[in-house]
Amino acid sequence: MAPQPGWAGERFGAWLARPLASFHLVVTIATLLTVLGLVMVLSASSVEAYAGGGSAYSLFIQQAMFAGLGAVAFYIALRLPLRVLRQWSFPAFSISVIALVLVLIPGIGAVHGGARRWFDIGPISIQPSEVVKVTLVVWGAHLLASRRGAHLKDILVPLVPAGLLVCLLVVLEPNLSTTIALGIVLMALLWFGGLPVRLFVGIMVSGLVVASVLALSAGYRSDRVRAFFNPGDDPQGANYQARQAKYSLADGGILGRGLGQSRAKWSYLPNSHNDFIFAIIGEELGFLGCMAVLALLAMFVYTGIRIALRSVDPFLRLLTATATTWITAQALINIGYVVGLLPVTGLQLPLVSAGGSSLAITLFMFGIIASAARHEPEAVSALKAGQDGRLSRLLRLPVPEVYTPAPRKPAPRARTERPRQAPRRQPDAPRRRRAPESRGTSSLRSTRAWEPTYPMPHARERGRSK
Template sequence: MTTATKTAPARRRRAGLTVLSPLTAWLTRPLASFHLLLAVFGLLTIFGLVMVLSASSVDSFTKDGSSYSVFGKQVVYCLAGLVVFYLALRTPVKLMRRFSLILLTTCLALLVLVLTPLGTELNGARSWFVVAGISFQPVEFAKVAFALWGAHVLVTKRGLMNQYRHLLVPVVPAALLMFTLVMLQPDLGSTITLFVVLLALLWFAGAPLRLFAVMLLGALTGILALAMVADYRMARITSFLDPLADPMGQGYQAMQALYALADGGLFGRGLGQGWSKWQYLPNVHNDFIFAVIGEELGFVGCAIVLVLYGTTAYVGLRIAFRNTDPWIRLVSATLTTWLVGQAIINVGYVVGLLPTTGLPLPLISSGGSSVVTSMLVFGLLANFARHEPEAIAALRSLGPGRVGKLLRLPTPAPYRPPARRRPARPTTPRSRPGAKGSGAAATRRGGGTSRARGARSGPGSRAQTRGGHR
């Protein structure tokens, strides 16, 4: 082997490091998580508006005589979502945690009320409230409220995570109550995403692995039981297993989505030039908008969307890892898992890897509740990004920066862990100095206190470490 051959790999490694070094240097900046999250949020929002306009133009013109009716509503939803995003960005973290129980109770009350005549039935499910012509689903906001409250309970009990009764109660009973209320609508897709939120809470809180095996087995059993009860759910499963068995019936939507993706090829037919929106693919601007992306922008457009969601996963877990507040760590990781997990489920059933569940693609599919809730999640993550210790130090020493001045954001307060309680004084009478056995008794009391203190701190520290690294 010649010298030139030996030095070629070294030169390639140096070239790779030269390309990556500016990105690595930028990621070490104190507010890198905040700025990266804002960039991904803006790109997903703009991309979603463009694709909704393209995918809904034919359906809007057919129903309303204007190609911009669905797009106009989506713009209004995005403006409302920006207001929610800004409020979530400014709300103090302590205030969120303090009122998490009230938020969860309010969402549970709405889930009960939507089952009454006050709710509206759309597409076979009583999941909607319609107020002044604007419809919204309370279950979307219940997912966020459950994540905030569940993280508060688990962080409060983080020293007792090795005991199942403290790990599961009251988080799991509250989740089962929400599952029941949502399935009474019925809405299997939202139930699945609520289950993802529950799994993420327990995973990042440090629950043992055998618990997840039992929960997943129970979930699969429940899904099969629900599918056997309702004919349309069983039809979805059978069409997923063999879509060609009924290509003009139950398998029609899945087959048309695959045809649209195949028709796009590498670079697509061009923006606005797709055929699937001409009444070939139902719900094309909502549940199956990823098929339109593949048809009009090709594999490149689909890859861009996947990279944006992958970046969301990276920056969300980065925020969780870099924070010191255990509640922020748990909420950030849970919300990120839910948001990216819903995107994975949507893409999975569009490309034929999962049964159809009717979940929208976050920030891209049309729909008011989904867009507003997704923007709320991004606002919470952006707020948490400004609470990283390096970010707080930079904001306090160098000022709010350009974005902070533009948005008039307050300077976040540093995290201060709660003071530890002092152990209670022994109630037994003190031994006389020099009395027989007094030293041994003191040694036993001291050793017991040390072991008890170590037992209290051990599971909590492991839970925090696991929540940051997973």
């Protein structure tokens, strides 16, 4: 019997209705993007690695090592109790800021490509600016979740000064692309944290002005901006990389030339394994391969929003929404400058581009998002009922506890002398007027999406293994 027209959609909708569907989606998306990245890094870097006198697999082996490290970080994030994550959020952020200061000191930080932004530990290079993205997301979400209903000053301080300090340290490396990513993280925290729209727009416009000034201040950055607005000028200089990326995409057509059959990777497209790996995907896998990457990103956006809306913990709501915005925006910026819609910034394609620190840190962030998916109320109920599935049993993940909002202490009332027998209230007595709220408090209270929608029994989270 032939299936009905809407049979596949109904089956997929029924699967999405399962309690742990969000968790399985995050794990699947992270796995597919990481595997795709490893395959494309091997294909795109083999020629340059061999031409440099080494093995054709040298960059791939390094990327695979960091992928294994990222898988361990993903698993640690799944087992990490939210209570511990929040307690260590500020110390981790402070350590990452100290690392940003140390990397600027000659003799400690390593210089590659004219920028001092790495710690070289043997054959491994670690970029602290990648670590600070995650620590800023976690600490900022913890800070704003702890100050729900606070005044506007309590929302901005100390989050905005700390975010600006981090951006300044990254600019000094120099690294404008990571500064843009940190600015996206900061703006997402303020937006989802309930900042008033007018003030948010003012801060965003100020950030765009500062980013434009920085983009035009340095020689190589201003060359990229001028090349974007004048695509026909200097085809063998500033516009060479962008033009070659477009040729590579056009050469792929609909179905692509085949895996490993790229022409641009033969020293025609610089950084083909890193910043411009999406062009190699388009050349070897064609338009369909590019659409598959975009479909995975779209599914990630859907899953991140789904987790944020279903979570009752304000910390998880802020964390998931901000992380989803950051990863998606970084991916869209990378794809945007590869296809010629944006100036070249150097932001990597998350989980796909070559870069060990970025891969491991992003996988750790995906692990935190997957942990948030397991803390959805329906998922917690299913896990407590023993419906944990094969993956959870295989990984021996602890059963998360139900979130309960902290009891709010009532405001102290002023002492007033009252008679022993209070008089009856008159029906026409005027009601006491409430004090006007500040703009920040009113905005936060109007954001009902960050507040629990139903009462839940008190239960404190512990990291228990099943």
